[in-house]
Amino acid sequence: DAKTTQPNSMESNEEEPVHLPCNHSTISGTDYIHWYRQLPSQGPEYVIHGLTSNVNNRMASLAIAEDRKSSTLILHRATLRDAAVYYCTGGGMYSGGGADGLTFGKGTHLIIQP
Amino acid sequence: DTGVSQDPRHKITKRGQNVTFRCDPISEHNRLYWYRQTLGQGPEFLTYFQNEAQLEKSRLLSDRFSAERPKGSFSTLEIQRTEQGDSAMYLCASSRASLAKNIQYFGAGTRLSVL
Numbered sequence A: 001d002a003k004t005t006q007p008n009s010m011e012s013n014e015e016e017p018v019h020l021p022c023n024h025s026t027i028s029g030t031d032y033i034h035w036y037r038q039l040p041s042q043g044p045e046y047v048i049h050g051l052t053s054n055v056n057n058r059m060a061s062l063a064i065a066e067d068r069k070s071s072t073l074i075l076h077r078a079t080l081r082d083a084a085v086y087y088c089t090g091g092g093m094y095s096g097g098g099a100d101g102l103t104f105g106k107g108t109h110l111i112i113q114p
Numbered sequence B: 001d002t003g004v005s006q007d008p009r010h011k012i013t014k015r016g017q018n019v020t021f022r023c024d025p026i027s028e029h030n031r032l033y034w035y036r037q038t039l040g041q042g043p044e045f046l047t048y049f050q051n052e053a054q055l056e057k058s059r060l061l062s063d064r065f066s067a068e069r070p071k072g073s074f075s076t077l078e079i080q081r082t083e084q085g086d087s088a089m090y091l092c093a094s095s096r097a098s099l100a101k102n103i104q105y106f107g108a109g110t111r112l113s114v115l
Helices: none
Strands: A009-013 A018-023 A033-038 A045-050 A061-064 A070-075 A084-090 A108-113 B005-007 B010-013 B019-024 B031-037 B044-050 B053-056 B065-068 B075-079 B088-095 B110-114
Touching: A009 A018, A018 A033, A018 A084, A018 A108, A033 A061, A033 A070, A045 A061, A045 A070, A070 A084, B005 B088, B010 B019, B019 B088, B019 B110, B031 B075, B044 B065, B075 B088
Parallel strands: A009 A108, B010 B110
Antiparallel strands: A018 A070, A033 A045, A033 A084, A061 A070, A084 A108, B005 B019, B019 B075, B031 B044, B031 B088, B044 B053, B065 B075, B088 B110
């Protein structure tokens, strides 16, 4: 399983960009990098995923290092509703029969100041 | 799309009792996963099904834990002879596996408290 390392917490101001880093030095060459977030009293919510190239969607952008040992989730304009625990995970790629459970670390607790 | 549904949301039981949780996945999803989450930690993968087949169960925490998905739709997770250390949030997720991605959609979880 890919082991991930993230800062315990980060703080940002509302309407400013946020860059959430993740190290995943043990990720295999075929594992996707997934980001999920978890609001209080809810299950994790998918944010974005990628393999090698940078990715954008309506929620965020994902910048993946060339060596794939790290990635950064970018929230372009943070709102109070973005306050959550953000997890980067390795694994979860459909591999035709292998274990596809996601491996979560402790995540980053993102605090948004109004 | 009603999302992943878990029942009950909360369960309080006494040590030594058996408990069973139910998960109803998103209807067209063929994969179903169970995770456990303790306070301050990320979810921990336990087991998963593709249709009715349980393809990974080595991560189940002990032989007191078992899961079923008899008709490839809903699933149940049973814990026998509960212990205080089993107190946690039990999360279910589902996905529609494809070659390109395996995005998992989570339910709100069942919080178990063992007294």
